[in-house]
Amino acid sequence: xxxxxxxxxEGVRFLEQLxxxxxxxxxxxxxxxxxxxxxxxxxxxxxxxxxxxxDLAPAIVADPRVNGSLFKIHRDTRFSKDxxxxxxxxxxxxxxxxxxxxxxxxxxxxxxPPTVMIGGGMHTFPRELxxxxxxxxxxxxxxxxxxxxxxxxxxALGGDPFEIAACYGAPESYKRVPKGYDPDxxxxxxxxxxxxxxxxxxxxxxxxxxxxxxxxxxxRFEAIAPLHRWLVAMxxxxx
Numbered sequence: 348x349x350x351x352x353x354x355x356x357e358g359v360r361f362l363e364q365l366x367x368x369x370x371x372x373x374x375x376x377x378x379x380x381x382x383x384x385x386x387x388x389x390x391x392x393x394x395x396x397x398x399x400x401x402d403l404a405p406a407i408v409a410d411p412r413v414n415g416s417l418f419k420i421h422r423d424t425r426f427s428k429d430x431x432x433x434x435x436x437x438x439x440x441x442x443x444x445x446x447x448x449x450x451x452x453x454x455x456x457x458x459x460p461p462t463v464m465i466g467g468g469m470h471t472f473p474r475e476l477x478x479x480x481x482x483x484x485x486x487x488x489x490x491x492x493x494x495x496x497x498x499x500x501x502x503a504l505g506g507d508p509f510e511i512a513a514c515y516g517a518p519e520s521y522k523r524v525p526k527g528y529d530p531d532x533x534x535x536x537x538x539x540x541x542x543x544x545x546x547x548x549x550x551x552x553x554x555x556x557x558x559x560x561x562x563x564x565x566x567r568f569e570a571i572a573p574l575h576r577w578l579v580a581m582x583x584x585x586x
Contacts, residue, residue: 466546
């Protein structure tokens with residue numbers, strides 16, 4: 348694996364063309380382009396970003412394989428009305444914890460022309476973690492720490508972190524505080540959440556196409572790190 352040199356402009360162009368030609372015949376004809384301009388650079392990014400992220404999260408998992416940190420490009424169409432066989436984006440996830448990839452908090456980069464989204468946290472809590480999350484959000488110690496982490500992330504991103512996170516489909520909150528919890532609790536709004544994530548979306552920056560992407564992403568991951576650390580601590584105590 349070579350040193351990361353950026354995601355080539357040809358990779359972005361491939362995704363744009365795939366959106367207009369989303370079928371197996373076209374993809375197979377252009378598969379070499381996908382591998383050369385997206386898959387291999389993304390693997391290099393996982394390695395480089397993983398090394399850098401260990402400054403924030405020493406136990407972070409950065410696995411440069413498909414179905415590791417790299418989401419597969421093939422869509423699961425079994426239960427979808429949309430039968431398009433391929434995703435027209437690149438998703439990369441770095442996670443921390445002993446559970447399955449998407450059941451652990453982590454940091455996420457999503458390239459979907461014409462934008463890039465960089466985020467972190469847990470998009471949706473698995474069922475078995477929902478009650479532990481609520482206990483932690485109401486905990487006399489962890490509860491105030493959660494509020495502080497949310498405020499820190501909001502200040503760093505320049506707005507309400509959950510409104511910002513909506514740019515990549517953060518789940519809505521429950522309408523009411525769950526039964527057994529005080530509806531007037533200081534963290535009532537957080538007790539209603541189905542997931543805890545934040546992110547920021549922007550037009551594709553020039554940094555995407557060079558090694559500077561690592562610094563660009565790290566700066567945004569660092570802004571979200573307080574939320575990540577709280578989730579890791581929560582799972583350690585309640586999970």
